[in-house]
Amino acid sequence: AAGDVEKGKEIAAGICAGCHNADGNSTIPIYPILAGQEPGYTAKQLHDFKAAAGETAARDNMIMAPMVATLSESDIENLAAYYSQQKPQPGIVGDASLIEEGKRLYQGGNLENFIPACSSCHSPNGQGIPPHYPRIDGQHAAYTLSQLQAFRLGTRKNDTNSAMQMIVSRMSEQEMKAVSEYITTL
Ligand code: HEM
Ligand code: HEM
Structure with missing residues (x-):
C-alpha cells in the first residue's frame, strides 16, 4: 500500500x-x-x-x-x-583526495580480489535499481563508510543474498574509504 x-x-x-x-x-x-x-x-x-x-x-x-x-x-x-518525495541535497565529502581512486573501484571493481563493480547493482550514476538495490548517490561519505564497516562486522546483515557482506569481506579499509568519498560526488 x-x-x-x-x-x-x-x-x-x-x-x-x-x-x-x-x-x-x-x-x-x-x-x-x-x-x-x-x-x-x-x-x-x-x-x-x-x-x-x-x-x-x-x-x-x-x-x-x-x-x-x-x-x-x-x-x-x-x-x-x-x-x-523529498529532494536530496548533496552530501558531505570527507577526504577529496580519495575520490579518483574510489571512482575506479566503483566503476570497475577490483579483479585481483574479486570485488565486483558497485555500478553493477547500484547503477553507474548511483541511483540504484529498484526495488532491491538502493540509491547511494550523494550520500555523506562518513555514513557510507560506516555501513561498509557494519556489513563487514556483521552488525548489518540485511542485504539480499549477502551481496554486500561478501563484497566488503574482500575490500581493504583504504578501498572502503575511497569508494565512500566517490559515492558522495555522484
Ligand atoms: C546496500 C555500497 C556493490 C547490493 C548498500 C549500501 C551501501 C552499498 C553503502 C547501504 C546503503 C544505505 O545504507 O543507504 C556498495 C559499494 C559497492 C556495492 C561501495 C561496491 C564496492 C554492490 C553489488 C551488489 C550490491 C555488486 C549486488 C550484487 C546491495 C544490496 C543492498 C546494498 C542488495 C541493500 C541491502 C539492504 O536491503 O539493506 N551497498 N555496494 N551492492 N547493496 Fe551495495
Ligand atoms: C539510519 C529513518 C530517527 C540516527 C536510518 C535509516 C532510516 C532512518 C530509514 C537507514 C537509512 C539507509 O539505509 O540509507 C529514521 C526515522 C526516524 C529516525 C523514520 C524517526 C522515526 C533518528 C534519530 C536519530 C537517528 C532521532 C539520532 C538520534 C540514525 C543513525 C543511522 C540512521 C545513526 C545509521 C544507523 C546504522 O548505522 O545502521 N534512519 N530515523 N535516526 N538513523 Fe534514523
Missing part, C-alpha cells in the same frame, strides 16, 4: 528531524540522507532495525532501534513515502 505523505511528514517532524532534518537531508555526516530514497528500501530498513524478542536485529543499531520500536506498519509506510 502506498503511504500517506502528510502523515509521514508529521511523524518525521516529531521523532526523526532531530538527526535526519525535517526533509530527510541530514547535515551531520554520520546521519544518512533519507530524501529521495526508494520507499520500499526505506520501509525495509525500518523493519530491519526491529528485533524480535530474544533476537538481534538484522540491522543492529542502538540509535535506530528505539526509534522504530513504536512505529506501526502504516507509520513505516507513511514515513517511507514522505522521504521518497
Whole structure:
C-alpha cells in the first residue's frame, strides 16, 4: 500500500528531524540522507532495525532501534513515502583526495580480489535499481563508510543474498574509504 505523505511528514517532524532534518537531508555526516530514497528500501530498513524478542536485529543499531520500536506498519509506510518525495541535497565529502581512486573501484571493481563493480547493482550514476538495490548517490561519505564497516562486522546483515557482506569481506579499509568519498560526488 502506498503511504500517506502528510502523515509521514508529521511523524518525521516529531521523532526523526532531530538527526535526519525535517526533509530527510541530514547535515551531520554520520546521519544518512533519507530524501529521495526508494520507499520500499526505506520501509525495509525500518523493519530491519526491529528485533524480535530474544533476537538481534538484522540491522543492529542502538540509535535506530528505539526509534522504530513504536512505529506501526502504516507509520513505516507513511514515513517511507514522505522521504521518497523529498529532494536530496548533496552530501558531505570527507577526504577529496580519495575520490579518483574510489571512482575506479566503483566503476570497475577490483579483479585481483574479486570485488565486483558497485555500478553493477547500484547503477553507474548511483541511483540504484529498484526495488532491491538502493540509491547511494550523494550520500555523506562518513555514513557510507560506516555501513561498509557494519556489513563487514556483521552488525548489518540485511542485504539480499549477502551481496554486500561478501563484497566488503574482500575490500581493504583504504578501498572502503575511497569508494565512500566517490559515492558522495555522484
Ligand atoms: C539510519 C529513518 C530517527 C540516527 C536510518 C535509516 C532510516 C532512518 C530509514 C537507514 C537509512 C539507509 O539505509 O540509507 C529514521 C526515522 C526516524 C529516525 C523514520 C524517526 C522515526 C533518528 C534519530 C536519530 C537517528 C532521532 C539520532 C538520534 C540514525 C543513525 C543511522 C540512521 C545513526 C545509521 C544507523 C546504522 O548505522 O545502521 N534512519 N530515523 N535516526 N538513523 Fe534514523
Ligand atoms: C546496500 C555500497 C556493490 C547490493 C548498500 C549500501 C551501501 C552499498 C553503502 C547501504 C546503503 C544505505 O545504507 O543507504 C556498495 C559499494 C559497492 C556495492 C561501495 C561496491 C564496492 C554492490 C553489488 C551488489 C550490491 C555488486 C549486488 C550484487 C546491495 C544490496 C543492498 C546494498 C542488495 C541493500 C541491502 C539492504 O536491503 O539493506 N551497498 N555496494 N551492492 N547493496 Fe551495495
